[in-house]
Amino acid sequence: MNTLERPLGDRILGGVCAGLARRFGLKPLTVRVLFLLSLLLPGPQVLAYIAMWIIIPSEQRDVRVV
Template sequence: MNGLYRPRHGRMIGGVCAGLARRFGLAPSTVRLLALLSCLLPGPQFVVYLVLWAMLPNEDRHHAAAH
């Protein structure tokens, strides 16, 4: 599956960065670093993270919906 979801393993906080990394074929540490660095710029990055955390399904629900 190549959908966007929060994986069960490899999470640090909510699994958003790990899910984005898995979806786009990047290392989770790279996505986490980019997310952290983006917080130095003005903008709603933290709000976007919270929205993604609330809207992205957990891996279990993602796989259940696919079957």
């Protein structure tokens, strides 16, 4: 299983949904739609998204020195 990190590509806003999708083997669009639907319910979804944006590390570029 992949580690939880925000990918450098396939980001729309911070890469949180894309990172969660990659980690759990889902399509990023599915996670994004579920997040948008969750906004219809009361709760701290936006705060949770911002917290994950800060906490989940960004994917590192594969830099090789030759």
